[in-house]
Amino acid sequence: MTTTPPANYQYIESIGVKDFFENYGEKLLLRLVTSEKTLSRSTIRERSVNRPALAVTGYFKYFAHKRIQLFGAGEMAFFREQSSAKRVKVMDAMASKRIPCVVVSRNLAPTPE
Secondary structure, three states: OOOOOOOOOOOOOOOOOHHHHHHOOOOOOOOOOOHHHHHOOOOOOOOEEOOOOOOOOOOOOOOOOOEEEEHHHHHHHHHHHHHHHHHHHHEEEEEEEHOOOOEEHHHHHHHHO
16 A cells, blocks of 8 residues: 655655754654764665664674664663673674664663663
8 A cells, every 4th residue: 555645745865864853853752862963974865764673683784774773672672681892893883884873762771882
């Protein structure tokens, strides 16, 4: 089933993470947990989000790195069970793919790393 967006709907081909946060952060109840200066580093170029379930295990073969990475309850539960060193290794590997940003849902707190 395909739905047609409203006539006034506008697709955005790309948007900087800083612009996304400034324009939609309040509406989406987003909270910044990193330095504000890092927001200017990346651009969101894909409309879809990625649930990085396999990536949090360290498997990156088919990792959708151009998408916003959405960490839900499953990803965060698994991630918290890992050692700090493993979490740092996985996040460094994820960041090396030049992902636009990470969003943690359900008002879950990110890990300290």
